[in-house]
Amino acid sequence: MNFTSIPDISAEIRAGNLTALSRAITYAESKKEEHQLFAQKLIHELMPYTGKAKRIAITGVPGAGKSTFIESFGMFLIRQNLKVAVLAVDPSSSLSGGSILGDKTRMEDLSKSDQAFIRPTATGGSLGGITARTYEAVLLCEAAGFDVILVETVGVGQSETLVHYITDFFLFLQVSGTGDDLQGIKRGIMEMADVIFLNKTDLYDPKIVQDTKMDMHRSLQFLPSKDSGWKRKILKGSGFANLGIDEVWDKILEYYQLIQSNGYFEKMRQEQKLLRIDDYLEELILKKLKQKTVLQKEIEDNREALEKDEVTPFEIAQKLIEDNFPSL
Numbered sequence: 001m002n003f004t005s006i007p008d009i010s011a012e013i014r015a016g017n018l019t020a021l022s023r024a025i026t027y028a029e030s031k032k033e034e035h036q037l038f039a040q041k042l043i044h045e046l047m048p049y050t051g052k053a054k055r056i057a058i059t060g061v062p063g064a065g066k067s068t069f070i071e072s073f074g075m076f077l078i079r080q081n082l083k084v085a086v087l088a089v090d091p092s093s094s095l096s097g098g099s100i101l102g103d104k105t106r107m108e109d110l111s112k113s114d115q116a117f118i119r120p121t122a123t124g125g126s127l128g129g130i131t132a133r134t135y136e137a138v139l140l141c142e143a144a145g146f147d148v149i150l151v152e153t154v155g156v157g158q159s160e161t162l163v164h165y166i167t168d169f170f171l172f173l174q175v176s177g178t179g180d181d182l183q184g185i186k187r188g189i190m191e192m193a194d195v196i197f198l199n200k201t202d203l204y205d206p207k208i209v210q211d212t213k214m215d216m217h218r219s220l221q222f223l224p225s226k227d228s229g230w231k232r233k234i235l236k237g238s239g240f241a242n243l244g245i246d247e248v249w250d251k252i253l254e255y256y257q258l259i260q261s262n263g264y265f266e267k268m269r270q271e272q273k274l275l276r277i278d279d280y281l282e283e284l285i286l287k288k289l290k291q292k293t294v295l296q297k298e299i300e301d302n303r304e305a306l307e308k309d310e311v312t313p314f315e316i317a318q319k320l321i322e323d324n325f326p327s328l
């Protein structure tokens with residue numbers, strides 16, 4: 001199927017055409033400038049149809065069972081007559097750029113549903129647990145009529161920050177009996193978390209599960225209050241055994257009811273847009289700078305001084321900015 005114009009692909013996306021949606025996300029993720037410009041013009045066209053979905057980040061340490069949980073949670077949402085999009089981010093190799101992209105194989109039932117859309121994407125070296133174009137993918141999925149968008153992050157610890165700024169609700173999956181070695185990781189994520197879900201409780205002794213829950217409750221007492229006015233909750237269950245899934249959804253609905261009543265929802269969504277301006281500015285300035293043919297020559301001219309520690313990398317970068325953007 002060919003989409004020859006922005007109005008064509010826009011109409012197909014709004015009609016729920018998943019081929020059109022996938023192609024639009026591919027354009028947004030492309031390194032080619034003409035593809036990115038096309039995607040941004042398309043998003044501009046679709047903006048009136050965005051903003052209505054519940055944006056939920058799901059993260060956790062490796063082995064916490066994120067994909068299995070999402071499979072169960074997604075199927076639960078579908079049974080509530082909701083359309084679910086899953087943006088699953090896989091880590092890329094910094095050497096080859098390769099990625100496994102195996103999330104669809106771990107979400108077999110969900111991937112077969114007509115009410116679900118799963119998009120596995122490599123980070124491409126981006127930090128923060130998401131890709132550089134996850135925000136665009138969220139907007140495109142909203143325009144396609146999805147009610148809930150689940151963003152599954154890489155799950156590598158304290159780098160799960162950017163996803164916090166493109167979603168509304170932060171769900172952190174943890175497992176029992178991890179001990180004190182994960183306290184540093186948990187501290188960073190728990191500050192962002194709205195609900196902490198103790199997963200895989202069917203595999204652990206009930207006393208170990210309860211002790212872990214109590215330890216986490218004690219940890220929450222030392223965290224600052226959330227700007228949303230929401231008090232962090234700790235739930236327990238199992239994605240594999242479908243335990244506690246409905247309670248997670250109940251808390252999410254309770255959270256949205258709170259932030260929509262106290263005005264935080266609208267404030268948060270506007271802040272998300274403003275933060276994206278900063279990201280785009282950094283990206284566009286760096287791209288313009290790298291496109292200047294004189295740039296590499298200037299770097300080479302400073303190589304000897306750099307090797308002799310006569311100048312720092314910061315000073316070289318600062319001089320490049322001053323030379324090429326004198327008005328800044």
